[in-house]
Amino acid sequence: MGTRVTIGDFSVMTGFSKKALRHYHDIGILEPAHIDAHTGYRFYDTSQVDNAHIIRRFRALDMSIPDIKALLSTGDAAVRTDIITGHLRQMEHQLKQTQDAVATLRELLAPTMPSTPVVLRHEPASTIWTMSATVEIADIEAWFASSLRRIRVALTTSGTRLSGPIGGIYQRELFADGLGGAQLFMPAAPDTGTPSMFQVETLPPTDFAVVTHAGDHRGLERSYGTLGTYVHDHLISHEGPIREYYVGAPPSDPTAFTATEICWPVFTVNAAR
CATH class of the missing domain: 1.10.1660.10 (Multidrug-efflux Transporter Regulator; Chain: A; Domain 2)
Incomplete structure (x- = not known):
């Protein structure tokens, strides 16, 4: 005392x-x-x-x-260490969020990203394995990460090698109303049983305007803005769902993508075929 x-x-x-x-x-x-x-x-x-x-x-x-x-x-040193370490991790996460926000603001003040070209593409009809959910836009990142993990496990367990990239289909209501349908899909491998978590569907043939967003999904909304602006300035937008393809992954792990192709549906673009 x-x-x-x-x-x-x-x-x-x-x-x-x-x-x-x-x-x-x-x-x-x-x-x-x-x-x-x-x-x-x-x-x-x-x-x-x-x-x-x-x-x-x-x-x-x-x-x-x-x-x-x-x-x-507490007088337990281990408990004290856990509390302090947990708070340190939280601070590091907050610091990363702040750094990302600062980088975004600097980019808006003085853009350094090169203009991303928009290309026109016709996607023929294809058979896919798909997993679907109704998702809130606030939860989309968590749903996306969780679904990718499930796909990785399914592919590893079955030994399936895909003939093309994993993709996503997102209904317009998801963006406009904050709640809507989302799907992750992959091309159905021929002569292979469908993993239990997937449904088999056929994608209709669709014409798209496409922009490629490099890296992870940080700043993805800017690529969406670039693509949407181009579509409405130069083409005729179709009200179908937005499609994404996750490309650049090695064959051993198709979930380890390095870029996202954002595909905005448009009315027929014969020149792209």
């Missing part, structure tokens, strides 16, 4: 205002060593200064109150 001090002196020693100290008392994270029963005055112990500094430091790093309480209440 140290020496008992008033809340005012403790405020000077810790950098916390009286209001902040009262708040931390109310939520049980830094309770006074003694409260005068007659006056209600709060008194602290000098031995609490270190904990106050810990609280201040971790609050400055946006650690949550429950995590700080857990950190202060």
Whole structure:
């Protein structure tokens, strides 16, 4: 035990205002060593200064109150390490999001990406294996990643080698209303049984305007904007679903794509055939 001090002196020693100290008392994270029963005055112990500094430091790093309480209440070094490591991972994730946002803003201020060419393509009718879901647009990335993992497992288990890239089909309602149909598909391998998670469908022949988005899906909306602008400026848009093809993957793992072909349906483009 140290020496008992008033809340005012403790405020000077810790950098916390009286209001902040009262708040931390109310939520049980830094309770006074003694409260005068007659006056209600709060008194602290000098031995609490270190904990106050810990609280201040971790609050400055946006650690949550429950995590700080857990950190202060345990004497287990392993538990403390887990809490701090977990918060560090969260900060790294937030930093990555901030860096991506900054890069996007810089790009908008001074675009450096080269203009992506739009090509016209006719896709003939084809038989596919497909897995479908009704998805909220906010969940589309998680659904996409989960579905790719399932496809990878199915292909690895069956030993199937695909004759073409994996693709996606996205209904217009998904974009316009935030909820709609989404499919991942792959070309049906001849003379091979259909994996249980897939349905067999036939894609109709369709004409597309196509733009290729390199890399992962960061900035994909800009490629969509480029393609949509070109279609409406130069072609006649068709109201069918948007199709994507995930290309550049090695034969050993067709889910490890390196680019996405975005295919916007248009009315017949004979020159592309």
